[in-house]
Amino acid sequence: MDLSIIFDNIGIYLEGLKTTAWLVSLSLLLGLLLAVPLAVLRTAQAYAIQAPIRAYVYFFRGTPLLVQMFIVYYGFGQFDVIKTSFVWPLFKEAWFCALFTFTLNTGAYTTEILRGAIEATPHGEIEAAKAAGMSRLLMLRRIVLPSAFRRALPQYSNEIIFMLHGSSLASVITLVDITGAARIINSRFYSPYEAFLTAAVFYMALTFMIVFLVKRLEGRWFAHLRPQETSRG
Amino acid sequence: MINLHGYGPSILEGTLLTIAVSLAALALAMLLGIAGALGKLSGSLSMRIAAQTYTTIIRGIPDLVLMLLVFFGGQVLINQLAPLVGYEDYIDINPFIAGVSTIGFIFGAYMTETFRGAILAVPRGQIEAAYAYGMRRGQMFRRILMPQMIRHAIPGFGNNWLVLVKTTALVSIIGLDDMVRKASLAAGATRLPFTFYLVVAFNYLIITSISVYLLRWLETRYSAGVIKA
Numbered sequence: 001m002d003l004s005i006i007f008d009n010i011g012i013y014l015e016g017l018k019t020t021a022w023l024v025s026l027s028l029l030l031g032l033l034l035a036v037p038l039a040v041l042r043t044a045q046a047y048a049i050q051a052p053i054r055a056y057v058y059f060f061r062g063t064p065l066l067v068q069m070f071i072v073y074y075g076f077g078q079f080d081v082i083k084t085s086f087v088w089p090l091f092k093e094a095w096f097c098a099l100f101t102f103t104l105n106t107g108a109y110t111t112e113i114l115r116g117a118i119e120a121t122p123h124g125e126i127e128a129a130k131a132a133g134m135s136r137l138l139m140l141r142r143i144v145l146p147s148a149f150r151r152a153l154p155q156y157s158n159e160i161i162f163m164l165h166g167s168s169l170a171s172v173i174t175l176v177d178i179t180g181a182a183r184i185i186n187s188r189f190y191s192p193y194e195a196f197l198t199a200a201v202f203y204m205a206l207t208f209m210i211v212f213l214v215k216r217l218e219g220r221w222f223a224h225l226r227p228q229e230t231s232r233g
Numbered sequence: 234m235i236n237l238h239g240y241g242p243s244i245l246e247g248t249l250l251t252i253a254v255s256l257a258a259l260a261l262a263m264l265l266g267i268a269g270a271l272g273k274l275s276g277s278l279s280m281r282i283a284a285q286t287y288t289t290i291i292r293g294i295p296d297l298v299l300m301l302l303v304f305f306g307g308q309v310l311i312n313q314l315a316p317l318v319g320y321e322d323y324i325d326i327n328p329f330i331a332g333v334s335t336i337g338f339i340f341g342a343y344m345t346e347t348f349r350g351a352i353l354a355v356p357r358g359q360i361e362a363a364y365a366y367g368m369r370r371g372q373m374f375r376r377i378l379m380p381q382m383i384r385h386a387i388p389g390f391g392n393n394w395l396v397l398v399k400t401t402a403l404v405s406i407i408g409l410d411d412m413v414r415k416a417s418l419a420a421g422a423t424r425l426p427f428t429f430y431l432v433v434a435f436n437y438l439i440i441t442s443i444s445v446y447l448l449r450w451l452e453t454r455y456s457a458g459v460i461k462a
Binding site for chain 2: 058059062063064065066067068070071074075076077078079161164165166167168169171172179182183186190192193196197199200203204207208
């Protein structure tokens with residue numbers, strides 16, 4: 001093990017860390033924004049509304065992220081319609097293709113997580129909201145979504161970690177994220193242990209950080225469920 | 234029907250390889266999973282720590298990084314070790330072995346959690362009763378624990394299997410001719426990347442759909458005699 005390789009080139013890893021960080025956080029944010037309305041619509045009665053969302057979720061959860069990324073990055077160029085349109089300057093960029101695929105991918109998983117959480121809303125709460133005269137939207141905003149988010153949090157934290165790990169695939173389409181940095185170091189110095197173990201340490205640190213932050217958030221969101229301290233008279 | 238320009242058989246070959254990698258990795262993952270679960274539930278502290286370290290490390294590192302580490306790192310390691318036992322030629326690591334062992338190793342950690350939960354779900358009294366009848370450890374495992382834990386393990390096992398199949402797409406990166414790589418080759422030759430990757434995506438959907446169907450059948454079978462609330 002020659003760790004001086006790593007210390008001399010730590011700058012590449014830090015650049016990679018920056019790429020991983022913005023790529024993951026932006027796709028998670030956009031994916032969540034996409035998933036909330038989709039999850040609400042998915043619980044709708046009408047089959048015509050449900051069906052396209054079901055198909056979207058089924059496709060993105062049933063196929064590998066790598067293949068989805070290849071379809072977007074290599075595949076979209078096959079069509080002249082896309083190539084001549086105004087979106088092409090974006091779709092020919094690797095970073096945009098990665099962001100686009102990751103967003104749709106995490107959006108599908110998050111839709112499914114939120115759907116489960118929304119469907120688990122106790123019936124009495126909805127009846128109470130209706131009895132209080134709330135409109136559908138108001139009920140959604142005040143009653144259904146807040147409690148659904150709370151129920152979804154443990155599963156969503158897993159999704160965050162999966163997305164972090166999945167983002168390493170961005171290195172396959174030339175992006176220099178943490179894994180990309182490791183691949184550069186490996187090919188430059190032929191030192192696989194140093195290169196990939198360093199990347200592994202970065203990912204582990206990020207994973208533990210996410211777990212810690214979610215625990216704290218859980219502590220806040222579930223504060224009202226904690227057993228209360230009773231004063232002993 | 235989609236025109237595959239004569240690359241149909243090649244994609245099919247890749248599909249078979251994908252299935253082979255998946256099944257081989259699954260076998261390894263189940264062995265590691267059983268060992269890990271028994272380790273986590275064992276009375277010895279060092280076994281528990283070893284099993285805990287294994288699952289924590291695996292869940293903290295992306296699959297791709299682990300695979301590249303095994304593929305490139307394993308190559309260096311083998312070529313450093315081989316001269317020590319008197320082997321002088323350069324050894325190329327086989328991507329099939331690298332892929333299967335990495336994926337098996339990763340999913341062994343997930344299987345550990347599944348099996349641990351399943352073992353814990355079998356009522357303690359059943360195990361005590363088995364011992365009271367004078368069964369040995371192995372007999373108890375085979376007759377009492379195993380048949381009952383399978384039922385509890387199937388849902389988690391099924392999820393792990395579906396994720397595992399999709400993870401095998403990564404072996405194309407280390408040069409194994411699975412269906413993703415076959416599609417890349419065909420796409421390069423025909424300039425039809427969208428068509429070929431979409432075909433591969435649907436192949437994955439077919440594999441997972443069949444799996445879901447089989448798993449449901451398995452679950453019904455092993456739930457025979459269980460009264461649903």
